[in-house]
Amino acid sequence: MSPRALLRLVLVTLCCARLAPLAGASPGIVPAARPPGAVLLAGGRVVPVNGAVLEAADVLLVGGRIAQVGPGLAAPAGAEIVDVRGRSVYPGLIAAHTQLGLVEIGSARATNDVAEIGPLNPNARTQTALNPDSEHLPVTRANGILTALVAPAARASSGSRANLIAGTSTLIRLDGWTWEDLTLRPAVAMHLHWPAMRLPSGTAAAAAQRNLDAQLRQFDDAFAGARAYAQAKAGGGRPPDTDLRWEAMEPVLRGELRVFIHADELKEIRAALDFARRQRVAITIVGGLDAWRAAAELKAAGVPVIVSGVERLPGRRDDDFEAAYANPARLHAAGVAFCIAGLGPGDLGHERNLPVHAARAAAHGLPRDVALRAVTLSAAELLGVGAELGSIEPGKRATLIVTDGDPLEITTRVHRAYIDGAALDLRSRHTQLYEKYRERLRRTGAAQE
């Protein structure tokens, strides 16, 4: 079948789907068939991220992996050949900080499962609370974001008290029937939310400082408690009563589970670095609005930063207007390892705008190739899947997108997307409603050319 004919078939399918009744989360959109057959993406401009751009090259996907990349590849028997001439092939984008699947409608509390209550929840796991039928998944992947870290938030709503240790994050692919299908890594990191350390001025400062100190001590207390628990278990005597929280901390203490510390302001970042030295744990900063101010310390400590949100307001009146925009460029110039993520909590529904954050960083000094890497390979590396995702290389997961241009440009559209070699349905409730009401315009003759 010629690519053109294939495209026609796809369009026909789309039209039929448009007429399907709507109920719940786009039930007409089904996960990709697995295991996938071999696919040859033929003749596209391939941007592998970790190497030189290949004009008019092929990418061969076999068994869910990238088998070969290069010009003039031979398609294995039975392989689907997709003509992507005039298109570009990029690795799927990776959203390194989201609450995808944990919350559907921000202000509808019944749909919100982003955080547990109480300060210490190391045993909370985002993995099992993920809704695979969340409308957010198809909406997000339509913009080329195929992998996401789903992290527990500091608090369920703006009024509630913050978690200190919020639990573990899950790395998901944005396609699957169940949360088990979605899961790439059940536990990527233990998430610590550093309390805001900005003090009120005047006489309230001292009391606020005492409250803050008490909160901060809980981090050390938790780690000490977890260590004591682990030692008691290993001690050979009567095993201690089971404590789910300290059980969950064991992989952290063994160095098997990363620690992600959410911290934005300079004081918080410095305190987090102190904490990491004191507790001898390797940490990653998430948020990092002020990370550029601590770039030298971060580099010296080898602590990477998941810059959570580039399109942000500066934190202080005196900060330059582009303090957040230029943060990645400043980190890059200082040699700090970083990636770019969306805003996380508070950015519900905007996960699909991840490319915008990267482009903004590029507009304010970050080289464009670094900006692209920051939402692909760098993100994969900081999430511990650099060997599997984030670039177009043989052996990696065949998670990639076919676009009509630079995926960091807003006007660029994603025409095809593959997760582990299987083609995704890129429609969503949004496209379905679009088609439905385009039809109204057509029928009423109201559409203007």
Next chain:
Amino acid sequence: MHSLPGLRRGVSLLAALPVAAFAAAATAPVEGLRDASPRLHALVGARVVTAPGQVIENGTLVLRDGLVAAVGAGLAAPAEARVWDVRGRTVYAGFIESESTLFLPAGWKPSAAPAAPAEGAEAPPPAPAVAAESSGGARSWHPRVQPERRASRVLTPDARGADALRKLGFTAAHITPARGIVRGQSALVSLGRGSFNRDVLRDGVTQPLAFELVGSGGGYPVSLMGVIALLRQTLLDARWYGDAHARYREAGGAGLARPEANDALAALGPVVRGEQQVFIALEDELDTARAAALAAEFNLKLVLRGSGYDYRTLRTLPAGVPVIVPLAFPEAPAVEDPDHALDLPLDRLEHWELAPGNAGRVAATGAAGALTSAGLRRPENEFWPRVRKAVQHGLAADRALAALTTVPADVLGLGATHGMLAPGRAGSVVVASGDLFADEEAEVLLVFVDGEPFELDAWRRFDARGTWRIAWSGAPAAAPAEIKVTGRTPARLKATAGSVDATVRTDGTRFTLLAPGRWFGLAEGTVRLTAHPDAGALDGSGELPDGTPLRWRAERTAAAPANRTAPKPLPPPVARADVYPAGAYGRRTPPPAPEHMLVRNATIWTSGPAGILEGADLLVRQGRIAEVGRNLATPAGALVIDGTGRHVSPGLIDCHTHAGLTRGVNEGSHSVTIEVRVGDALDPTDIVLYRQLAGGLTTANILHGSANAMGGQNQVIKLRWGEDAAGLKFRGAPPGVKFALGENVTRKSFTTPVTRYPVSRMGVREIMLDTFTRARDYERDWAEFRAGRSPLPPRRDLRLEAGLEILRGERLIHIHSYRQDEVLAFIRLAEQLRLPVATFQHILEGYKVGPEIARLGAGASAFSDWWAYKHEVIDAIPYAGALMHQAGVVVSFNSDDRELARHLNTEAAKAVKYGGVPPAEALKFVTLNPAKQLRIDDRVGSLEPGKDADFVVWTASPLSGYARVEQTWIDGRRYFDTGEDARLRAETTATRAALIQRILPERQRALGAAAGSGDNAGDEPARPSVLQVLAQLAAAHADGAHTLYHDGTGHSCKHLERP
């Protein structure tokens, strides 16, 4: 009458005073023996400052029966006078405290004790709760409008408070109600002994009005714009009340509906007739212009109490208005920890240096300036040092004296009797040890109030400092023959013999020394000595360690060396008083407006019929676009910008923002508040305006929030950063109003039960219809009056007048809307009533009813791609803009968000991505289309000849995420430029560093003092409770509760307003 047991030690003046002090009203019968003590005093030998700039050296002042009888050099004291030897002293007319709540009950004072004040902002107390006493009588409908109450009727003696003011030299005080929006009549009161029959000098001196917010618990109004609307309506009501009752009386009343009785409106008669002064205490620098505007609108006679930040907005100070200037200077900011100091904005650091010069700068405008101790935390320690500091910082000493005497006397209506020392004037006098306005050690010693003396502790205190020769009796032979008494003040002393110190304790009239045995050649033990002054000597006794009594007498052989050092001349300030807004990124002057400027060889997105022109030029003449095209001639002297590789677009326009609005975005207390005006509460200091300029934004529509069905009147602004509130306004933009539908209006997501009508979409339509039908009835009432069919004028109702303006098509509706059902219902209502609907705002389901919106002729001011934040956006799709555009609706994308408004250009790009709107059309979503929606497209929105030269120079296509702004121009002036921005950043950094170096010495002293008193728990500031801290934090972060000069974050309609 006050009672002695209530007085603390050290405040026991009463004991020394004649019984006459307790005389009550002259009309009261005399009980027991009458007091006929002569009331004649002669103050002899002083330097008498009879008025600012008029000094009599070695003068005599005679007070008789409470009045000045004579004043002059070398006058003989009358024989029968009590003579006060005040040689070497300085005598002034009694000072007048221009603002005080002394003698007032709790319901007249700000409700809470001032919370821990923020550094640099100690002046304004927190917003009071609802005033208490509001029941009974024919009152205002509003509990915080109480002009009829009079301070003079509720004065309660407060001996301690009066004493505290007298210690500062005040002999009279302007007692000012300090709670409510219209607060009640003030009174000028002598600080005598609490016989108010005698002490009330003048009643009804002023009527204080206030822009007071009390939080959402207080009902309407909950926003600054609401407060101003209430004041405006109340003053109109007062005019109407006088008029209506006069006409009713003239008409004889028969056959007429009697106008309501209303004490509050009656009491405001003198205010609206310009007969009574209005006192407004400004809470921040922007209130100056607000008070001035209100005064201009109603011809009010204004007296202002400054905010302490007045120097920043002197140009908005109306001429001829007296200003009472507070002395609440900030403590040195805590800059010692660099990480903490980072959080202190430059404006606050600069205010530390500039605040003491505030009074001088106000005086330099020619305004009559008074000074007040109000707002000081410890007036007894702070007032005079700060007056002197104000003098050191540029307030002429004579002006400072006038500010405490002649100015308040004139302003408060006692110019003929108070404020100067001259025969016949009030015998209220201050005797100080020296020049209070220059001498750091000068202090008030003695005060006469209406001829009655009050001796202060300092008057009777014996200053023991100096060298003393001692004659001992019964002491060991080794006893010291000479001791030195030293100390910073006469109250904190130590005695030294040889090099050995003894502790001295004194109450000013009696001295106790604890001398080490060594003074007396003893190996151990402490010798206790005590003494009292006796004709200049010290007459003492004591006990040796073994109990042996001794006697001693000391004669002074030398006075203490003057430890007075002339104050060092102030170094030129580092802080910049000439930038606005204060602090980082402020401007000194508006950007220059070149006669001609030309952008050469750029890609020009005209958003007009010419489309996108490559290699084109843009010519600007006198702030307007002259020509767009290729190869334009360069006028002589034109400023030329090379646009090679650059893109130029019209200045971006945001049809929905709340940035630049202060102290409340929502007047959501009532369902209909269309009388409130966003334009009354603009905040030109909002740093986000500068940051949005840096994103190419030039025009914005500041909307009231969406908490009620019919909100407030919007204000279109240009982002002329550096201008004041008036300078931001887009003159000529048609007026508009905010309406809202859906969840917010009906309070659907509140967890507490909702009682306000409406609670369903059904009721939303009805409340709107009801308001419009009322407006029509109101119009009819006026028509009948004007036609002479009714002799009584209807009351002007600004709420209904706004409704009428809408019905007449003069005020455009911007309506917050989500679901297609409510949108269609409103469309039908609008068709029925012929309402002018400019925009549906947000309009997330507008794509479902695009044809209907188009037929109404309304625009859609939408989010590009927001969804999922609340239930009613369940069907929001990013294709909505494109679909509505296809249906023929004029579509814009707005921000409703401080960050998003910094890149509306990439919002426009989403219309290309989602739905395939052509690029030039998509850019119009943030240029021409919002201009059309706001009916300002004749002025802005496209680059066409004749329009305002509002444009942006981009590094790339404005629809590219990689584009950044290089320059933003408004009215042919360059308001943002990357080069200038770099300079401003450098200036901010350098000024911060230099100021911190200035602050550190004072801060080190403060830290040293704190460390010195380390184990003295009594000196520690009171620790606020956790609850207090949390409350403060909550207040600091409350929506709409921003004070000025915040960090730039704020409200968005996306997040539902909570009650």
